[in-house]
Amino acid sequence: MLELRSVTAGYDRRAPVVRGMGLTIEAGGSVGLLGPSGCGKSTLARVAALLHRPYAGEVILDGVPVAGWRHHAPRAQRTAIGVVFQQPRLSADPRLRIADIIAEPLRATGRGAEARSRTEELAQAVGLGGDLLGRRPHEVSDGQLQRACVARALVLRPRLLICDEMTAMLDASTTAALVGVVEEYRARSGAALLAVGHDRVLLERWCARTVAWPDLTAPSPR
Numbered sequence: 001m002l003e004l005r006s007v008t009a010g011y012d013r014r015a016p017v018v019r020g021m022g023l024t025i026e027a028g029g030s031v032g033l034l035g036p037s038g039c040g041k042s043t044l045a046r047v048a049a050l051l052h053r054p055y056a057g058e059v060i061l062d063g064v065p066v067a068g069w070r071h072h073a074p075r076a077q078r079t080a081i082g083v084v085f086q087q088p089r090l091s092a093d094p095r096l097r098i099a100d101i102i103a104e105p106l107r108a109t110g111r112g113a114e115a116r117s118r119t120e121e122l123a124q125a126v127g128l129g130g131d132l133l134g135r136r137p138h139e140v141s142d143g144q145l146q147r148a149c150v151a152r153a154l155v156l157r158p159r160l161l162i163c164d165e166m167t168a169m170l171d172a173s174t175t176a177a178l179v180g181v182v183e184e185y186r187a188r189s190g191a192a193l194l195a196v197g198h199d200r201v202l203l204e205r206w207c208a209r210t211v212a213w214p215d216l217t218a219p220s221p222r
């Protein structure tokens, strides 16, 4: 469903963080990407999420090379992919209420009419009850905000979910709950998963296949 071919990317063309890397995520499959802190996992995850344009190489979505990049890839392709980042406080607009954070992608794609029903459905799925939907980020815990970010990542019914250290700052029970939400969604929808992190035990339990950072230097077998 998604293939990265010989991708080179980073923040300075003269010293790229990611060099010539390949990774394949099969339709419905799950891949855990392991690597030490600072090696470039998040950078590669952002390329895979079509949020960061590589300097070289190809990103192929459903057999079609992604084209028309500016900083991001075109929205029509990006909406096939849901992303959860490590730090919910950096990825959620502090001015919005939790319900609006969850519904943001619907409104941004002209599907605001579905916002109310989808928000209620997903809030229930991720375990956000009571008055939490009406609060702003500074009025909820990190774990509650990350639950909202998982709901937001699912709201457009993505066919690929990228979880970049989604549980790094969470306790064991919230980690288990959110992995459960992702897996329940995948079981129902057939969506694929790229989970990025440095917790080998978690990723090996969660994903059908795990790859460690140095092994990505050669293109993955197709």
Ligand SMILES: Nc1ncnc2c1ncn2[C@@H]1O[C@H](COP(=O)(O)OP(=O)(O)OP(=O)(O)O)[C@@H](O)[C@H]1O
Pocket (backbone or CB within 6 Å): 011, 017, 035, 036, 037, 038, 039, 040, 041, 042, 043, 044, 165, 198
């Ligand atoms: N926006 C940015 N501008 C410049 N350099 C950056 C930027 N984001 C990351 N880097 C640098 O790129 C390198 C890889 O960072 P990246 O976040 O991809 O690593 P990581 O493997 O995900 O790390 P961690 O596990 O600690 O999150 C690091 O040296 C980092 O300092």
